[in-house]
Each structure stands twice: as structure tokens, then as C-alpha cells.
Amino acid sequence: MNNTTASTQATTPAAALQLLGIHHVTAIAGDPKRNVDFYTRVLGLRLVKQTVNFDDPSTYHLYYGDSVGTPGSILTFFPWSGLRRGRPGNGQVYATAFSVPAGSLRFWEARLLAHHVAPVTSTTRFGEGVLTFADPDGLILELVGTNESDTRTGYPHPEISAAQAIRGFHGVTIAVIDAARTESLLTGAMAYRVAQTVPGRTRYTVAAGGPGTYVDLLVDSNLPRGLPGAGTIHHLAFRTPDDDAQARARATLVDLHYHVSPVMDRNYFHSIYYREPEGVLFEIATDNPGFAVDESVETLGTTLKLPAQYESQRAEIIAHLPPLT
Numbered sequence: 210m211n212n213t214t215a216s217t218q219a220t221t222p223a224a225a226l227q228l229l230g231i232h233h234v235t236a237i238a239g240d241p242k243r244n245v246d247f248y249t250r251v252l253g254l255r256l257v258k259q260t261v262n263f264d265d266p267s268t269y270h271l272y273y274g275d276s277v278g279t280p281g282s283i284l285t286f287f288p289w290s291g292l293r294r295g296r297p298g299n300g301q302v303y304a305t306a307f308s309v310p311a312g313s314l315r316f317w318e319a320r321l322l323a324h325h326v327a328p329v330t331s332t333t334r335f336g337e338g339v340l341t342f343a344d345p346d347g348l349i350l351e352l353v354g355t356n357e358s359d360t361r362t363g364y365p366h367p368e369i370s371a372a373q374a375i376r377g378f379h380g381v382t383i384a385v386i387d388a389a390r391t392e393s394l395l396t397g398a399m400a401y402r403v404a405q406t407v408p409g410r411t412r413y414t415v416a417a418g419g420p421g422t423y424v425d426l427l428v429d430s431n432l433p434r435g436l437p438g439a440g441t442i443h444h445l446a447f448r449t450p451d452d453d454a455q456a457r458a459r460a461t462l463v464d465l466h467y468h469v470s471p472v473m474d475r476n477y478f479h480s481i482y483y484r485e486p487e488g489v490l491f492e493i494a495t496d497n498p499g500f501a502v503d504e505s506v507e508t509l510g511t512t513l514k515l516p517a518q519y520e521s522q523r524a525e526i527i528a529h530l531p532p533l534t
């Protein structure tokens with residue numbers, strides 16, 4: 210992996226992490242049924258997995274993505290009915306951007322307005338059109354109409370053509386008061402490099418680059434401090450190819466004195482977690498084994514799947530979860 214940007218860290222790690230881009234983004238939501246309705250019906254994503262929060266099985270964990278839940282397409286939610294809204298701001302992943310074909314933004318603007326998603330703001334960023342809007346809980350979302358090569362295909366939806374469909378993530382924007390320490394981590398151990406920069410916003414990329422890899426650091430003195438709650442991002446997960454690469458990443462981060470969790474088995478991937486210097490929770494997740502490990506590709510997301518440790522409590526768990534449809 211080539212790291213073309215010199216690290217400003219005093220302790221440059223011997224082995225940079227092997228990261229391929231974004232794996233998934235996990236957010237907090239309110240009503241789960243409303244969440245499913247918005248992401249599947251309005252945005253046209255596939256509900257690829259219904260499961261529970263492995264750390265709190267009284268709560269859903271819902272995964273949306275492309276047809277098979279390819280890493281880099283997966284937006285996940287912990288929904289709690291009636292949960293108080295948070296506030297997007299500094300110290301958080303502030304916005305999550307999806308990649309759509311450059312010519313599709315007019316379609317999307319009309320579609321969002323037709324579904325009473327308002328306001329929808331249209332801007333240009335690094336030469337590409339961007340639509341910014343919020344989901345029903347206030348989570349800030351963006352559609353980036355990009356001319357960059359993006360061969361990923363979206364999930365078929367009767368009202369959204371292949372030339373319009375969401376193809377996966379474009380990237381995320383992390384809001385910080387001071388970007389120096391986060392930049393140092395990204396361009397040091399995490400092997401990210403600067404792609405583009407304008408005053409207040411620097412875009413970083415990793416590995417092969419392109420949509421699905423981008424992390425923007427935003428410094429905007431008008432932003433408040435972020436507060437957790439419905440409509441905010443819980444954590445950002447980066448892709449690593451396999452368990453060996455993850456073990457090496459963990460060793461590197463521990464060497465750098467990050468408090469890194471043990472490897473957690475999330476059934477569909479394996480995860481480690483650590484907090485970057487401005488407080489954003491980062492995860493490194495493996496590409497293996499994927500979402501078809503406990504149900505067929507054809508039936509992904511259609512029934513509640515539980516990890517082995519909760520299967521004996523299935524009836525009790527279901528009794529306490531609100532219906533999704």
C-alpha cells in the first residue's frame with residue numbers, strides 16, 4: 210500500500226493498516242418501521258439483514274445495502290422508538306454520502322420532494338453536484354452525482370432505474386473543531402492520503418481510491434458540538450480484507466496507545482473498535498464472511514436472524530420488538 214503523504218506523527222508506525230475504504234456506517238434512529246420505509250421505499254436500498262443489537266438484544270439492528278450487502282454499501286441502524294433526537298455536529302460523522310450517477314440528481318431531487326423530504330439543498334463540492342437532505346430522524350444524508358468510475362450496481366427498485374440507483378457510499382464527512390490529530394491518524398497509521406482540499410474541508414482517500422473510500426474532514430466554526438441521539442451516527446467502520454489484516458491493524462493501533470477492543474464476532478464480519486482523537490468511534494471490519502452466512506441471497510432481510518447466543522430466547526426477543534411492516 211502506497212502512502213504518498215508523509216505522516217506528521219512523531220511515532221510513525223512500522224506497519225500501516227491495510228484498509229480498502231468504508232465498510233459500513235452505523236446510525237441511531239427512532240421508530241424502526243419508519244426507518245425501513247424511508248430507506249427501502251424512498252431511497253431504494255435493500256434491507257439485507259434484520260437482526261438485534263448483539264450488545265442489547267432488546268433492540269433491532271437493521272442493515273441496508275445493495276443486493277448482497279457489499280462492504281461499502283451498508284448503512285445500519287439501531288432504532289429505538291421514541292428516542293430523543295441527537296444533534297449532528299463536531300466530534301461526529303456529520304454526513305453520510307452515497308454515490309449516484311452524475312445525471313441522476315434532478316431525478317433524485319424531484320423524488321425526494323415528492324416523498325415530502327424537505328429541504329433538499331443542491332450544492333457543488335470538488336466539482337460534483339451534491340444533494341443534501343435529512344432522513345425522518347434528522348440524519349444528514351447526501352447524494353453525490355459523480356463522473357468518477359463506479360461500477361457498483363444498485364438494488365433493483367420499480368421506480369428507480371439502474372442509471373439512477375444508489376451504488377453504495379461515496380464517503381463520509383467528519384466534523385471536528387481541529388483537524389490536526391485526526392488527520393495525523395488518517396494519513397499515518399491508517400494510510401489515507403489527501404485527495405482534494407478547499408478551505409475548511411479536506412478529502413482523504415485510501416487504497417485504489419474513488420467512491421466508497423472518501424473521508425472528508427470538515428472544520429466549520431458555525432457547527433455546534435455533536436450530541437448523540439436519534440438522527441446521529443454511532444460509528445464509522447473501515448474495510449480490511451481478512452482476519453490476518455485485522456490482527457495486524459489491531460497490533461499497530463495498540464502500539465500507538467489506542468484503546469482497541471478485542472475482536473468481536475458480528476456474524477457477518479469481525480470487528481475491532483477504537484476512538485479517534487476527536488471522539489469519533491472507528492471500527493475496522495473484515496470483508497468476510499458476509500450477509501449470506503445465515504440466509505440465502507434471495508431471502509436476505511426477510512426474517513429476523515439471531516446470533517447463536519440469543520437463539521434460545523427468540524420468542525421472548527420477538528415479543529418485545531415492534532413489527533417492521
Ligand code: ZN
Binds near residue numbers: 235446480492
Ligand atoms: Zn459497526
